[in-house]
Amino acid sequence: MSDKKDFFSKSFNKTKATAPPPVVQEVIVNDTVKDIHGVKLARLTLDIPQDMHRRIKIRAAEKGMSMKEYAESLFEKDLMGE
Numbered sequence: 001m002s003d004k005k006d007f008f009s010k011s012f013n014k015t016k017a018t019a020p021p022p023v024v025q026e027v028i029v030n031d032t033v034k035d036i037h038g039v040k041l042a043r044l045t046l047d048i049p050q051d052m053h054r055r056i057k058i059r060a061a062e063k064g065m066s067m068k069e070y071a072e073s074l075f076e077k078d079l080m081g082e
Contacts, residue, residue: 056070056071
């Protein structure tokens with residue numbers, strides 16, 4: 001048998017991990033967003049083809065906008081024509 005210690009024979013420190021410190025202040029994201037915009041928001045999820053997603057992302061970047069801002073601007077333009 002070899003004099004080398006077997007990996008499984010090593011002793012490991014078995015002390016339990018300590019819990020992280022408590023959160024000082026919990027921030028509710030929905031309330032924060034509501035405070036920023038001053039209006040109640042709703043989430044919209046769309047399933048679109050990957051190619052369309054890529055083109056939207058490129059167009060938004062070309063306009064210096066986020067995809068969210070770009071989509072909102074398109075919705076606003078369309079809804080103003082009602």
